[in-house]
Amino acid sequence: MGKEIAVLLGSPRRGGNTEQMADAFIRGAEKAGHRAVKIYAADRKADCVACGGCYSSEDRPCCRNADFNEIAPVLLRADGIVFATPLYWYDFPGKLKCLIDNMYCFYAAGKDLSHKKAAILSCGEETGNYMMFDGLQRSFELICRVAGWSIADQIYVPGVLEVGAIQRTDGLQRSEALGGHFFG
Ligand SMILES: Cc1cc2nc3c(=O)[nH]c(=O)nc-3n(C[C@H](O)[C@H](O)[C@H](O)COP(=O)(O)O)c2cc1C
Numbered sequence: 001m002g003k004e005i006a007v008l009l010g011s012p013r014r015g016g017n018t019e020q021m022a023d024a025f026i027r028g029a030e031k032a033g034h035r036a037v038k039i040y041a042a043d044r045k046a047d048c049v050a051c052g053g054c055y056s057s058e059d060r061p062c063c064r065n066a067d068f069n070e071i072a073p074v075l076l077r078a079d080g081i082v083f084a085t086p087l088y089w090y091d092f093p094g095k096l097k098c099l100i101d102n103m104y105c106f107y108a109a110g111k112d113l114s115h116k117k118a119a120i121l122s123c124g125e126e127t128g129n130y131m132m133f134d135g136l137q138r139s140f141e142l143i144c145r146v147a148g149w150s151i152a153d154q155i156y157v158p159g160v161l162e163v164g165a166i167q168r169t170d171g172l173q174r175s176e177a178l179g180g181h182f183f184g
Pocket residue numbers: 011012013016017018019086087088089090091123124125126132160161162163
């Protein structure tokens with residue numbers, strides 16, 4: 001049976017390399033009978049100020065960010081979570097990180113997010129720096145560990161700067177293939 005995947009897009013650049021990777025992944029997933037919901041983190045107001053007001057009203061995970069409360073049900077019900085993100089200063093871009101921070105309310109309220117599959121699709125400009133994705137990879141793996149998500153795969157593509165550069169790599173083929181076998 002088809003499953004649902006939330007694809008969290010970290011790049012503010014519409015149609016850029018990361019979105020192309022996300023779209024390739026979604027193509028693969030849809031061909032396999034799944035449904036994907038793309039969430040543009042750069043367009044959303046999300047953050048966490050540690051106010052402790054999580055779920056102070058039953059149907060509102062965050063007491064401050066209406067945008068996050070709109071996204072929250074998608075994240076809670078999704079069978080899969082995919083981070084599609086450019087490498088910014090060796091980590092998640094700030095807006096996507098703010099959205100991840102906002103997910104603290106699930107943790108604070110003891111929501112069970114486990115039994116989800118997760119993956120990361122990322123690209124960055126540098127070449128010849130074998131450590132460039134280390135920080136992002138470690139953050140992703142620790143997030144999955146605490147959330148109880150099993151990692152389907154991780155795709156990191158170096159040497160990608162201007163829009164469309166991803167097409168000169170195998171990143172799109174690998175992303176589409178991952179969409180097809182994401183749930184095994
Ligand atoms: C604010 C900013 C920070 C970046 N930091 C890095 C970095 O640390 N390492 C790297 O290799 N590329 C870095 N890049 C380059 C992007 O990762 C690269 O251009 C990527 O292809 C952008 O994806 P997009 O087309 O989806 O926007 C940075 C770009 C920006 C705008």
